[in-house]
Amino acid sequence: MLKGQKILVMGVANKRSIAWGCAQAIIAAGGDVIYTYQNERIKQKLLKILPAEATLVACDVSDDQAIETAFQTIKTEIGMIDGIVHAIAFANREELEGVVYETSRAGYLLAQEISAYSLIAVAKYGRLILKQPGSIVTLTYFGSERAIPNYNVMGIAKASLEASVRYLARDLGAENIRVNAISAGAIKTLAVTGVKDYRALLDESERRTVDGQSVTIEEVGNTASFLLSPLASGITGDVIYVDKGVHLI
């Protein structure tokens, strides 16, 4: 499905990351993966799990200059690319509990910046090195639509991310670049452990699947692979659930 395609995967922290599931699915579909990492600590982790020939590029999405430099580096070292997976989010732990009206201004802005605005910044610089047709895929969660306990400020950021997907899809459509989001079911990753009582969230989410089995990073990765591929040429500006039916029940 992705033979000969070069895909940038942003957001692998470890082998539990959804971005890792995406990278494995892309490779299985014949694509080549370029990885970005947030900081030196994560780079060291990636070096342990990636083959020696893997391409790694620094990119802290809180810094526009870092994003611009990352895409310039990729263009110089790799050339034009076919797709981007944006699997990045962050909110302070103290905002992921209790009542939403206690959210601080700084905490709100930080969650929006890293979890929603970063997609816009990535699209801004990414379009300059994306081939046509190109595809951008981001990761969202059902907490954008329902008031999930403790998810709070991140649910608000995900609503913003999903709206950004629609507006980006409109504006990048003229350049033959599609933009979509996957709304993944709850999976135990580093990011989820920041949410208070995340165990209860994972258990409840699994209980509400159609078959009692939580979705896996492999299943999310396969859908990302599909959305990056020409098979999904008719899909843009959309949010695709990959949650084993949790949003239905």
Ligand SMILES: NC(=O)c1ccc[n+]([C@@H]2O[C@H](COP(=O)([O-])OP(=O)(O)OC[C@H]3O[C@@H](n4cnc5c(N)ncnc54)[C@H](O)[C@@H]3O)[C@@H](O)[C@H]2O)c1
């Ligand atoms: N795990 C779930 O249940 C779930 C469900 C739906 C959606 N998602 C979304 O999937 C995406 C990936 O998260 P995950 O669950 O795989 O967790 P994860 O912790 O493995 O990945 C989050 C990634 O975000 C990166 N990141 C955070 N701040 C950054 C910054 N300033 N610059 C660059 N990178 C930064 C981290 O380095 C990490 O690699 C997130 O958008 C998350 O909200 C997760």
